[in-house]
Amino acid sequence: MTEISDLPNGEMEVMEIVWQKMEVSVRDVFTELNKKRKLAYKTVGTLLGRLRERGYVEAEERNFAYVFRPLVSRDQVVRRKVDDLVNIVLGGDLTPLALYMAEHGDELTSEQIDALEAVVKAAKEKGER
Secondary structure: OOOOOOOOHHHHHHHHHHHHHOOEOHHHHHHHHOOOOOOOHHHHHHHHHHHHHOOOEEEEEEOOEEEEEEOOOHHHHHHHHHHHHHHHHOOOOOHHHHHHHHHOHHHOOHHHHHHHHHHHHHHHHHHHO
């Protein structure tokens, strides 16, 4: 199992494309990224190479080009980023995160609000035992 570590922003952008398409070439990622910002083709290849070395993607050679597939789910990476935020930045205190979500509640969908309410309800029930 790959050790999930924090991904720098550039690698995270690449992974978002890999997760979305599930199978990509350097050209595919280059094309998608360049819709938002300009990056050299070689830079995209380097980012994918780093992700491969770190175990986030696997590569298979097809028709003289590599095709990359994710080995780590988006949920795993997001969970690690949130864990780091809570444990490192917030010192383990969830209060600032909860306050942030409450202050930005108008940006949440009804499904997200329902999910949060279910988490709070389960936490209350667990605490009452």
